[in-house]
Amino acid sequence: MTAAADLAAHLRRISALERVAGWLNWDQETQMPPRGGAQRGEEAAAVAAALHALMADPRLAELCDAVEAADPGPRMAVDVAEARRIHHRATRIDGDLAAALARTTAEAQTAWAAAKDAARFADFAPALDRVLALKRAEARALAGDVGEAYDALLDDHEPGLTAEAATALFAALRPGLVDLRGRLEGAPAGPRASGRFAAAAQLALSRRIGAALGYDWDAGRLDQAAHPFCNGRLGDVRITTRIDEAEPFYNIYATIHEIGHALYEQGLDPEAALTPAGAASSMGVHESQSRLFENQIGRSRAFTEWLHAEMRAAFGDFGLATPDELYRAANAVETGFIRTEADEVHYNLHVMLRFDLERGLIAGDLAVADLEAAWNDRFAADFGVTPPDAARGVLQDVHWSVGAFGYFPTYTLGNVYAAELDVALRADLPGLDADLARGDVGGALEWLRARIHRRGRMAAPARLIAEATGRAPDPATLVAALDAKYGALYGLA
Amino acid sequence: MTAAADLAAHLRRISALERVAGWLNWDQETQMPPRGGAQRGEEAAAVAAALHALMADPRLAELCDAVEAADPGPRMAVDVAEARRIHHRATRIDGDLAAALARTTAEAQTAWAAAKDAARFADFAPALDRVLALKRAEARALAGDVGEAYDALLDDHEPGLTAEAATALFAALRPGLVDLRGRLEGAPAGPRASGRFAAAAQLALSRRIGAALGYDWDAGRLDQAAHPFCNGRLGDVRITTRIDEAEPFYNIYATIHEIGHALYEQGLDPEAALTPAGAASSMGVHESQSRLFENQIGRSRAFTEWLHAEMRAAFGDFGLATPDELYRAANAVETGFIRTEADEVHYNLHVMLRFDLERGLIAGDLAVADLEAAWNDRFAADFGVTPPDAARGVLQDVHWSVGAFGYFPTYTLGNVYAAELDVALRADLPGLDADLARGDVGGALEWLRARIHRRGRMAAPARLIAEATGRAPDPATLVAALDAKYGALYGLA
Numbered sequence: 001m002t003a004a005a006d007l008a009a010h011l012r013r014i015s016a017l018e019r020v021a022g023w024l025n026w027d028q029e030t031q032m033p034p035r036g037g038a039q040r041g042e043e044a045a046a047v048a049a050a051l052h053a054l055m056a057d058p059r060l061a062e063l064c065d066a067v068e069a070a071d072p073g074p075r076m077a078v079d080v081a082e083a084r085r086i087h088h089r090a091t092r093i094d095g096d097l098a099a100a101l102a103r104t105t106a107e108a109q110t111a112w113a114a115a116k117d118a119a120r121f122a123d124f125a126p127a128l129d130r131v132l133a134l135k136r137a138e139a140r141a142l143a144g145d146v147g148e149a150y151d152a153l154l155d156d157h158e159p160g161l162t163a164e165a166a167t168a169l170f171a172a173l174r175p176g177l178v179d180l181r182g183r184l185e186g187a188p189a190g191p192r193a194s195g196r197f198a199a200a201a202q203l204a205l206s207r208r209i210g211a212a213l214g215y216d217w218d219a220g221r222l223d224q225a226a227h228p229f230c231n232g233r234l235g236d237v238r239i240t241t242r243i244d245e246a247e248p249f250y251n252i253y254a255t256i257h258e259i260g261h262a263l264y265e266q267g268l269d270p271e272a273a274l275t276p277a278g279a280a281s282s283m284g285v286h287e288s289q290s291r292l293f294e295n296q297i298g299r300s301r302a303f304t305e306w307l308h309a310e311m312r313a314a315f316g317d318f319g320l321a322t323p324d325e326l327y328r329a330a331n332a333v334e335t336g337f338i339r340t341e342a343d344e345v346h347y348n349l350h351v352m353l354r355f356d357l358e359r360g361l362i363a364g365d366l367a368v369a370d371l372e373a374a375w376n377d378r379f380a381a382d383f384g385v386t387p388p389d390a391a392r393g394v395l396q397d398v399h400w401s402v403g404a405f406g407y408f409p410t411y412t413l414g415n416v417y418a419a420e421l422d423v424a425l426r427a428d429l430p431g432l433d434a435d436l437a438r439g440d441v442g443g444a445l446e447w448l449r450a451r452i453h454r455r456g457r458m459a460a461p462a463r464l465i466a467e468a469t470g471r472a473p474d475p476a477t478l479v480a481a482l483d484a485k486y487g488a489l490y491g492l493a
Numbered sequence: 494m495t496a497a498a499d500l501a502a503h504l505r506r507i508s509a510l511e512r513v514a515g516w517l518n519w520d521q522e523t524q525m526p527p528r529g530g531a532q533r534g535e536e537a538a539a540v541a542a543a544l545h546a547l548m549a550d551p552r553l554a555e556l557c558d559a560v561e562a563a564d565p566g567p568r569m570a571v572d573v574a575e576a577r578r579i580h581h582r583a584t585r586i587d588g589d590l591a592a593a594l595a596r597t598t599a600e601a602q603t604a605w606a607a608a609k610d611a612a613r614f615a616d617f618a619p620a621l622d623r624v625l626a627l628k629r630a631e632a633r634a635l636a637g638d639v640g641e642a643y644d645a646l647l648d649d650h651e652p653g654l655t656a657e658a659a660t661a662l663f664a665a666l667r668p669g670l671v672d673l674r675g676r677l678e679g680a681p682a683g684p685r686a687s688g689r690f691a692a693a694a695q696l697a698l699s700r701r702i703g704a705a706l707g708y709d710w711d712a713g714r715l716d717q718a719a720h721p722f723c724n725g726r727l728g729d730v731r732i733t734t735r736i737d738e739a740e741p742f743y744n745i746y747a748t749i750h751e752i753g754h755a756l757y758e759q760g761l762d763p764e765a766a767l768t769p770a771g772a773a774s775s776m777g778v779h780e781s782q783s784r785l786f787e788n789q790i791g792r793s794r795a796f797t798e799w800l801h802a803e804m805r806a807a808f809g810d811f812g813l814a815t816p817d818e819l820y821r822a823a824n825a826v827e828t829g830f831i832r833t834e835a836d837e838v839h840y841n842l843h844v845m846l847r848f849d850l851e852r853g854l855i856a857g858d859l860a861v862a863d864l865e866a867a868w869n870d871r872f873a874a875d876f877g878v879t880p881p882d883a884a885r886g887v888l889q890d891v892h893w894s895v896g897a898f899g900y901f902p903t904y905t906l907g908n909v910y911a912a913e914l915d916v917a918l919r920a921d922l923p924g925l926d927a928d929l930a931r932g933d934v935g936g937a938l939e940w941l942r943a944r945i946h947r948r949g950r951m952a953a954p955a956r957l958i959a960e961a962t963g964r965a966p967d968p969a970t971l972v973a974a975l976d977a978k979y980g981a982l983y984g985l986a
Contacts, residue, residue: 016539019532020513023520031524035712036729039512042767046509050543219528236529274535 003066004076008275010060011083015274017051019233021102025402026231026238028109030223037110041103048102055090075277078457082276085159093141101134105403112401113226119391121372128400129368132361135405139362150362153406157283158413158461163359166409169475170352173412176479180486181333181345187490190328194319197248205248205314206241206255212306212439213259213293215239216266227398228254228340230261230290234273237265248315249330250341252307253294260293261286263445267453282461283407285452287414288421292448295344295415296422297441301327302432306439331489335383337392344482346383348415353378354397354408362405417465419478421448424469496559497569501768503553504576508767510544512726514595518895519724519731521599523716530603534596541595548583568770571950575769578652586634594627598896605894606719612884614865617894622861624896625854632855632898643855646899650776651906651954656852659902662968663845666905669972673838673979674826680983683821687812690741698741698807699734699748705799705932706752706786708732709759720891721747721833723754723783727766730758741804741811742823743834746787753786754779756938760946775954776900778945780907781914785941788837788908789915790934794820795925799932824982828876830885837975839876841908846871847890847901855898910958912971914941917962 024044032040054060064080064087072080090098108127115124135153142152147162154161206222220232225240232238239258244250264280272278280286297303301323308323320326333343339350357374360366366374375394380386387393399407426432429443436444451468459467466472486492517537525533547553557573557580565573583591601620608617628646635645640655647654699715713725718733725731732751737743757773765771773779790796794816801816813819826836832843850867853859859867868887873879880886892900919925922936929937944961952960959965979985 012535013539013542016532016535017543020517020536020540023536024513024516027516027520031714033710033712033714033729033731035709039509039726039728039766042505042509043513043516046506047513047540047543049506050510050540050546053543053546216528217526219526221524221526233532235532236526238526273532 003063003070004072007060007063007067007076007079007083010054010057010063011079011276012274014051014054014086015276015279017047017054019274021047021051022231024106025109028106029225029227029229030240037107041106044106045099045103049095049099052090052093052095052098055086056095057087060087074458075272075275078277079275082457089142092144093138097134097138097141101131101138101403104130104134105401108401108403109398112395112398116226116391116395119389119395121390121394124395124401125368125371128371131401131403132368132405135403136362136364139405148363150359150406153362154409155406157404157407157410159282160460161284161409161413166355166412169409169412169416170348170355172475173348173416173479174352176476176483177345177348180479180483181349183492184333184345184486184490187333189334190332191320191325192329192332193248195315195317197245197315197318199243199245201314202243202245202248202251203241205310206251208310208314209252209255209307210239210259213256213263213441214445215259215262219266220262222255228258229398230258230265232262233265233279234268234270237262248311248318253298253330254340256298257290257294260290263293263448264289264453267445267449269454269456272456276457278456281452281455281457281459281464283410284413284417285461285464287411288417288465289414289448289452291411291414292418292421293441296418296425297436297444299327299330299344300433300436302434302436303439304330305437310439328489331486333486333490335385337379337385337387338396340396344415345486348412349382351408351412353382354399358400358405358408413461416473416475416478419481420465420469420471420473421452422481423477496556496563497565500553500556500560500569500572500576503547503550503556504572504769505767507544507547507579508769508772510540510547512767514540514544515724517599518602521602522718522720522722523733530600534599537599538592538596542588542592545583545586545588545591548579549588550580553580567951568765568768571770572768575950582635585637586631590627590631590634594624594631594896597623597627598894601894601896602891605888605891609719609884609888612882612888614883614887617888618861618864621864621893624894625861628896628898629855629857641856643852643899646855647902648899650897650900650903652775653953654777654902654906659848659905662902662905662909663841663848665968666841666909666972667845669969669976670838670841673972673976674842676985677826677838677979677983680826682827683825684813684818685822685825686741688808688810690738690808690811692736692738694807695736695738695741695744696734698803699744701803701807702745702748702800703732703752706749706756706934707938708752708755712759713755715748721751722891723751723758725755726758726772727761727763730755741808745800746791746823747833749791750783750787753783756786756941757782757946760938760942762947762949765949769950771949774945774948774950774952774957776903777906777910778954778957780904781910781958782907782941782945784904784907785911785914786934789911789918790929790937792820792823792837793926793929795927795929796932797823798930803932821982824978826979826983828878830872830878830880831889833889837908838979841905842875844901844905846875847892851893851898851901906954909966909968909971912974913958913962913964913966914945915974916970 021044024040028040060083064083067076067080108131111127112124139149139152143149151162154163210217219235220237220239223240224243228241230239239262241251241254264286269278304323304327308326311318320329331343333345336342342350357366372390372394376386425444425447428447432444455464462473514537517533521533553576557576560569560573601624604620605617608614632642632645636642644655647656703710712728713730713732716733717736721734723732732755734744734747757779762771797816797820801819804811813822824836826838829835835843850859865883865887869879918937918940921940925937945957948957955966
């Protein structure tokens, strides 16, 4: 084989093992029996160790040298750059640390779910302490002697993102969001859904929504889990949701959000399957797809025309008589405790809270023992209320249990990118609202496929968005869009 | 760490990756969406390559030397022997061959399931050709310059088993079975179940059967698949079944069979989790557990007392008015086409057919192109009838698609061992039938736990059985038991 073919085979093996690690996690969240946890930790550790061995293999660097010397094309150049990045990263951390992280996070996930059920942070704290110690060691090793350790974790999810850049992003958004939140305070509560929403009917509706949005059910599946997520690539991209029979919107918008992720993965270039160049660009770009579908598409006035008819068919009379009432209910602005249920005005404030807390945890400025109190204090300061219990507070997100420190800022990046994509999409597709009113997102999906999905990692994240929209992403676009939308909805001056 | 701890960690990692490979297969058979096949092949290949690297690692041999020099105890000695065996095996085959086998069998399984649905052998033949070529290369490499290549594959499933020994086993059984079959020919057909057996009711009955037999549902689950199987160990042991709404016995006895396997895996010594010494002894011993539960327990007159009441509760009137009628129906002797549905008299004749055919395939004496005709000819010679289609003939078993050549003889070994275990069990537990009539297998399970399950690989397979029963296993015990049972059932002289 040539060096190029050898490198491709090596990278394909790495990608395939990453997928295996993904399936172990999916299985743990959706299928694994209660007593499977201990063994699952060992399994995850063994896969992580095998992955680390492939990534740290000196041959990987040699193959990169050989391929680079032979003047590779642009796609292979991206593969080489990614190969160098993961090799460098793997040589900085020990295989035993990688295995311990996988084992510990597999176990911590189980502890988190149980603690959340019991709404007792103390039940999760010891597991989180173990995860945090390993993540701090990893971040310190990756960051080297210079730079903030937390930056290394941000970079894992969003290449190039730093705490400084995230701070600037939040600073650009915060005044406008706080101002809008202030102006909306005291606005009259809108109409609400009412009735009981049977789980089977909700799941059937999720399937119809998936089909309407272009999700390929032959290349995926829907399961219930403690939290919604998406896992997979190309021919096998699975989503989960959570059902509350008293409340239909949680499932509907979780489904649409995860479908947004899944469309990205199903829409990658199949010719570049299991190569770095063919993978999704970054988690920020990933969240732009999920948030675009959830908010700019799913919560649009046009889409509620279609959704209202579907909900009537699924649930009968559900308390919202018209699409307009549904539109208002789906965009109710309220101070809630849960990030994933937050309206667009509050959402990024939830992210900012987590960013500051996790940055403090990694820096060692905040101890796990003090985390719940710190969460509640900050929540009261930002939102004016205190979470009634840990399940609706510090325990609500799975991220820290799985070691995904540095992930939260990608949600806000995704929101900023989604706002830019929405502007460009509407400029290119003047008939979009008419399509959405019929539940037809074919045009929008085609637009995203060509500009985002199929391009994989052929451009850096912000550049990819800029090339899709014709301008550099700017947080002001998101603030302006929210001002316009909620101003109209609530009749603000 | 000491060498002993290092060796244990290395072996645990190997066992954990073997479990991962198992879960990929379970997922493929029960959860994976239709378009997931291609990627799954890559995933299976990546895990197989990682496993091969761990097994072929020269450090594994060095650790064995170091541990052996330090006079290990009996349990560690078993671990060292197994480590040497898998290391030797891995050094004889290439990592690329191991990966190709995993990829090719993952793909062939999909092809097999589709071909079986369509009842067209030609749809499966190309995939089988690819699997066979790789298995022949593997067997040749493992067998070295001496010995029959097929022996190396038998040894994979039953350490020490050779084609010569299997031939002798079959020769010892065949005359008695053929004679019994002849004497039963023309016997009047017994009572039959009738009605429709709703899938949900069948699955609920399977759950009740599992609970009665001692299966821990917190450490397992039941799914539907194209064929019944068991996958897992200790805290996570999953079984599958197949439902035919016209016929309740397929599911009932498939469930009991797989529960027999699962009880073995759930009952291993948890202190020896993920070590070779703590693993199940061999596939022959494994099948002894499944066949013992299926036949000597599940098809006993006593157990049908309990089962009849359960079936009445599940299905109402189902055409068999009494436990005695159920006993006769569950033990109907008929020339059927399907091994997994065969009565105890015919079962081993099905195995003998497969043994001769697969031995010919591996030796190169039989080509895949001629396999269907060879199957049908041999079936006609042994059973007097020709399969009506390939689904009920050469395509009925999953084994060859997954590369499990050399597995079939372990079913017969299992039947021989089960007959011996039944004799010893009944001698030690005179109240067994009274227990079974109440659906209580607690005493039998405790007996098996102590003598088989918890002993893992602390004795070679036949020795393990001999130590449990007090005598060397003898095929004549099985023939005598079948003569007695069916003679009484059918009133033979």
